[in-house]
Amino acid sequence: xxxxxxxxxxxxxxxxxLLIFVPDTATSQEALAAINGADTAWMLMAAGLVLLxxxxxxxxxxxxxNFRNVVSTMLQSFISLGVVSVxxxxxxxxxxxxxxxxxxxxxxxxxxxFHGVGLAPDAALSPTIPLxxxxxxxxxxxxxxxxxxxxxxxxxxxxxxxLLFIVLFTLFIYTPLAHWTWHPxxxxxxxxxxxxxxxxxxxxxxxxxxxxxxxxxxxxxKPHSAPANIPxxxxxxxxxxxxxxxxxxxxxxxxxxxxVKAFATTNFASAAAMLSWVFYDGVMGRKITALGACIxxxxxxxxxxxxxxxxxxxxxxxxxxxxxxxSNITVHFFNRKGAIDxxxxxxxxxxxxxxxxxxxTGVFAEGVGLVHGSAHTFLLHLLALVIVGVFTxxxxxxxxxxxxxxxxxxxxxxxxxxxxxxxxxxxxxxxLDERIxxxxxxxxTPMASTNRKRFRRTADQPxxxxxxxxxxATL
Numbered sequence: 001x002x003x004x005x006x007x008x009x010x011x012x013x014x015x016x017x018l019l020i021f022v023p024d025t026a027t028s029q030e031a032l033a034a035i036n037g038a039d040t041a042w043m044l045m046a047a048g049l050v051l052l053x054x055x056x057x058x059x060x061x062x063x064x065x066n067f068r069n070v071v072s073t074m075l076q077s078f079i080s081l082g083v084v085s086v087x088x089x090x091x092x093x094x095x096x097x098x099x100x101x102x103x104x105x106x107x108x109x110x111x112x113x114f115h116g117v118g119l120a121p122d123a124a125l126s127p128t129i130p131l132x133x134x135x136x137x138x139x140x141x142x143x144x145x146x147x148x149x150x151x152x153x154x155x156x157x158x159x160x161x162x163l164l165f166i167v168l169f170t171l172f173i174y175t176p177l178a179h180w181t182w183h184p185x186x187x188x189x190x191x192x193x194x195x196x197x198x199x200x201x202x203x204x205x206x207x208x209x210x211x212x213x214x215x216x217x218x219x220x221x222k223p224h225s226a227p228a229n230i231p232x233x234x235x236x237x238x239x240x241x242x243x244x245x246x247x248x249x250x251x252x253x254x255x256x257x258x259x260v261k262a263f264a265t266t267n268f269a270s271a272a273a274m275l276s277w278v279f280y281d282g283v284m285g286r287k288i289t290a291l292g293a294c295i296x297x298x299x300x301x302x303x304x305x306x307x308x309x310x311x312x313x314x315x316x317x318x319x320x321x322x323x324x325x326x327s328n329i330t331v332h333f334f335n336r337k338g339a340i341d342x343x344x345x346x347x348x349x350x351x352x353x354x355x356x357x358x359x360x361t362g363v364f365a366e367g368v369g370l371v372h373g374s375a376h377t378f379l380l381h382l383l384a385l386v387i388v389g390v391f392t393x394x395x396x397x398x399x400x401x402x403x404x405x406x407x408x409x410x411x412x413x414x415x416x417x418x419x420x421x422x423x424x425x426x427x428x429x430x431x432l433d434e435r436i437x438x439x440x441x442x443x444x445t446p447m448a449s450t451n452r453k454r455f456r457r458t459a460d461q462p463x464x465x466x467x468x469x470x471x472x473a474t475l
Contacts, residue, residue, distance in 0.1 A: 036128035039129050040129045045250075056238075060239075063232025067228040092170060095179065100184075104180070117132050141178075144202065146166040148210070152211070192368075194306065194310055196248065196361075215340060216397060261308075270304070273301075273303065277327075326356050331345045
């Protein structure tokens with residue numbers, strides 16, 4: 001018996017049993033009459049789109065790491081779907097959106113075990129859609145936030161330690177931030193801080209937590225390696241871009257002109273950021289790459305998130321353009337200095353992209369931004385950046401220390417050398433060389449090292465791989 005997974009298994013069993021005894025929430029006909037069918041249909045779609053972003057992120061990150069760590073990196077994102085969903089039902093939603101304790105945190109008893117989360121609307125949180133749908137939509141944001149952090153410590157963290165950390169992060173970092181920013185009584189919202197879809201709650205929190213994790217865990221033994229699969233990165237970017245329409249436009253919580261505006265600004269900011277990133281690379285004498293185009297597009301999506309419903313299309317293009325350049329410079333600064341090993345540049349892209357978006361929201365926000373003659377919102381956003389940055393970085397570092405005291409986080413040197421796919425999961429992504437060798441052995445022709453070199457260095461490789469597939473060989 002492996003005792004290190006006994007506690008989480010027992011905790012899951014207890015939650016599962018307790019949920020049996022939670023009564024279904026009765027819904028009156030009067031309450032159902034208040035539901036808007038169009039809003040409900042759109043929010044069901046939006047929730048599904050945001051859910052798709054986490055598998056998209058797994059491909060995005062998985063394609064960028066070393067070949068020996070693809071499976072582990074993808075699983076670190078994917079497992080968040082399960083861990084955070086169960087936490088959200090148990091207590092997470094209540095901590096984020098339950099009755100407010102001084103604008104700081106929600107009452108865990110308000111919606112504990114989803115008690116009271118039913119089909120009726122909630123006047124404060126979801127006036128035209130079922131509260132259950134609102135809770136599900138918000139769940140998808142909670143799922144992807146800890147998944148975003150994983151890019152900073154990819155290739156060197158133990159899986160069981162990672163599971164404990166995301167539980168603690170969700171409970172003690174994410175839910176307070178969501179309460180501060182999106183609950184009607186949250187103290188940042190009452191101050192007037194604008195965050196349309198998660199610039200602070202999702203991207204800044206993930207970025208600063210990623211920075212804390214990179215500092216705490218230290219460098220990899222071999223930090224530089226070629227990306228395993230660029231097409232995975234392109235696929236992941238496409239899924240993220242597609243899902244982000246639900247992320248931003250869904251945050252209107254209605255099928256309305258505001259949702260259309262957020263949909264449009266999301267697209268154009270990402271498009272401008274993608275082009276800005278690759279053209280800036282060209283200006284600086286670097287090659288234009290698919291990887292750069294994908295990272296630029298994601299930075300644009302990050303930057304427009306807090307501003308999506310508050311700015312014009314023209315302003316969204318500028319936000320994407322500016323954020324890509326700032327993040328690009330930050331990425332190369334981090335890589336040149338080499339003091340911090342943020343594996344997949346989570347802080348320079350998500351953290352700095354989120355910061356840029358929040359600052360420019362304060363500049364451009366319709367009616368209250370700096371360009372409209374008011375400095376109040378802009379200064380509030382600067383204050384919010386400091387509060388969120390200190391809370392998230394400091395809190396995440398403390399949680400990493402606590403986790404490491406209970407479950408060592410860093411893999412051993414030999415485990416890192418072997419790759420986390422094998423050392424943590426006993427699985428691996430089979431290389432093309434291994435597939436070719438297996439095919440030839442099935443045909444009774446063992447593949448010598450000279451053959452491997454030939455297949456790597458000539459145009460035979462893609463033709464041979466295709467012939468293996470077309471002949472129904474087991475690859």
